Amino acid sequence: MSFEATEHQHVRFNPLRGDWVLVSPHRMKRPWAGQVERPAEVDIPIHDPTNPLCPRVTRPNGQVNPDYESTFVFTNDFPALLEEVPSPPVSDDPLFCAGQARGTCRVMCFHPHTNITLPLMTQKEVRAVIDRWIMELEDLGKKYIWVQIFENKGAVMGCSNPHPHCQIWASSFMPNEAQLKDTNQRQYFLDHGTPMLMDYVARELEKKGHLLVLSWRVTRNTGCSMVVTTHLCYAQPQLKSLWWAMRCWHRPNVT
Structure with a gap:
């Protein structure tokens, strides 16, 4: 019997994390009787006077939001x-250690209207969001080693507020996942002299015509990665605008 990657279980190496992932494709043949949930039908107003993210609304700390338009x-x-x-305090017990953790957390509203999401905004409105991301990244990056901009969207993801917004966390330490991937990419560069992700993109592009690529080492059905095809460093002058960088992003060549 010869090995078939789409039929036989095996493990695949994830160079970003330095670990191995179990792949069991034959399990896709098993009967499935999972529950299917219908999307919740919610009528979201343009402005909710009780929503602490809306313009002119008083937040729990007593501060009143400005009448913002962007x-x-x-x-x-x-x-x-x-x-x-x-x-x-410093611990003498190696099994119970604690360290310093400092930082700040910000909330960024994308739009004054509650019943809109980022994909439905105009190009001008999206540009304003991206430009503000850049401002926040540059501002917080002067003081903190790690700045993460992320969005928890939808009640199923734990986001209880429908207003279009994201979180911006800056910390004095690197999160575990980021630290692990940074270490492995640095080692790969030392070993091969080229950026790991650029090599990965090159391999995928050899397959031709991929609009969307399911990662070869994905561990769950929602796993997806986006990688630009142009290698740009944050310190480079031309990357002053993230919008410019996005214009260099070729959609057919994204993994």
Whole structure:
């Protein structure tokens, strides 16, 4: 019997994390009787006077949001990270260690209307969002080693507020996943002299015509990666505008 990747179980190496992933394609043949949920039918108003992210609404801390017409950024009223906190004492027990964690959390509203999402916004409105991302990244990046901009969208993801917004977390430490991938990419560059992700994109482009590529080492059915085909460094002058960088992004060549 000869090995078939689409039929026989095997493990695949993930160079970004440095670990191995079990792949069992034959399990796709099993009967499936999972429950299917219907999308919730919710009538979202343009403006909700009780929503703390809407313009002119008072937030839980007593501050009133301005009558903003584009993007609006403020420090999270219930942040996971604070700038000034005492550091934990040094532990003599290697099994119970704690370290310093400082940072800040911001909330960024994309649009004054609650019943709109980023994909439905105009190009001008999306440009304003991207430009503000750049401003926040450059501002927080001067003080913190890690800045992460992310969006939890939808109640199923734990986002209870339908207003279009994202979170911006900046920290004095690198998250575990980011640290792991940074270490492995640095080692790959030392070993091969080329960026790992650029080599990965080159391999995928050899297959021709891929609009969307399911990662070869994906661990779940929602796993997806986007990688630009042009290698740009954050420090390069031409990357001053993320919008310019996105114009270099060729959609047919994205993984």
